[in-house]
Amino acid sequence: MSKNYARADIQAIAGYVPGEQLSGTVIKLNTNENPYPPSPRVGERARMFDWQQLRLYPEPTAAHLRECASRIFGLPQECILCGNGSDDLLTIALRTFVGAGEAFAFPEPSYSLYPVLADLQGARRRPIVLTQDFQLPSDLLAQAGDAKLLMLARPNAPTGNSFPKEAIRQLCRDFSGVVWIDEAYGDFAEDNCLDLVKEFSNVVVSRTFSKSYSLAGLRLGLAFGDASLVSEMNKLKDSYNTDRFAQAMGVAALEDQEYLRQSVSRVKATREKTAAALKELGCTVLPSQANFLLVRPARKAARQLFLDLRQEGLLVRHFSLPRVEEYLRVTIGTEEQMATFLQAMARLDA
Ligand SMILES: *Cc1c(COP(=O)(O)O)cnc(C)c1O
Secondary structure, three states, X not given: OOOOOOOHHHHOOXXXXXXXXXXXXXXXXXXXXXXXXXXXXXXXXXXXXOHHHHHOOOOOOOHHHHHHHHHHHOOOHHHEEEEXXXXXXXXXXXXXXXXXXXXXXXXXXXXXXXXXXXXXXXXXXXXXXXXXXXXXXXXXXXXXXXXXXXXXXXXXXOOOOOOOHHHHHHHHHHOOOEEEEEOOOHHHOXXXXXXXXXXXXXXXXXXXXXXXXXXXXXXXXXXXXXXXXXXXXXXXXXXXXXXXXXXXXXXXXXXXHHHHHHHHHXXXXXXXXXXXXXXXXXXXXXXXXXXXXXXXXXOOOHHHHHHHHHXXXXXXXXXXXXXXXXXXXXXXXXXXXXXXXXXXXXHHOO
């Protein structure tokens, strides 16, 4: 066996496993991408983009994009940080707020990247066990203890439910560390927590262009927080963490809020229709405020159904994790894709 040169703690970590990116004729319902294209304004801006400018480094803090985000979200530019996807921002958060050996709290089950980020930072994982129906436990604060950072996804993934806003507000008020609210699916939800950023100096809300804006391939995310938090995080980010092209496309996408509303409302309508149809088939479908559904098959074991669907070119996600292993996570695609999916479910979940 050849020698392993990596740090011992890195060798011991499995690493994050992203959803499959297969090529060929598959219906891709496994990584919560938006089935509709990005705003046509992004297309126009891409065609107009001066490729010769790529010779130059980008503006380090994505000033123009932050200016635009400031107008749209109603927060000062100093309160906004741009990332190479929101995963980049989550990494920056760990590095800024949690020292090696300190505790990092996150709900379980939730986004499977959180425990990986803890390990990579040498932080102590402090999972907060969600209730039977995947809600925040009443002893949330006690479970979080002296963690330096508490990160939660709202709506949560892969469960799809949200948490009561009042409970979040209380948490922000009473928790001694930073509360990070990952709103990757915020645009599909009934409400969001952006206003808590103004109310509290220990709160960060992050958003991504990957889901509602249909720009997963661009890699762009935004974090909103008190200027003091943002200025510390700025020290930790790569100097040029967002590139010239992404910054320009991000502005074009943000400027077309009308398109965003249309795209999101189509996805939400399909979500409700699909949930009803799955229940009709006898599946258990958890309430969702995101662009995916967590579905327990009526008859077949989730893992087997995942494999059977895959055989037919229908790619969904199955997590071999406690409490969610009996479910499939199904991204909302177009009406047509979901009709194909439902037909396959009727046949295979038998
Ligand atoms: C998709 C997702 C992200 C990451 O989004 P990127 O901007 O593509 O890095 C972050 N958090 C949650 C909960 C997600 O589902």
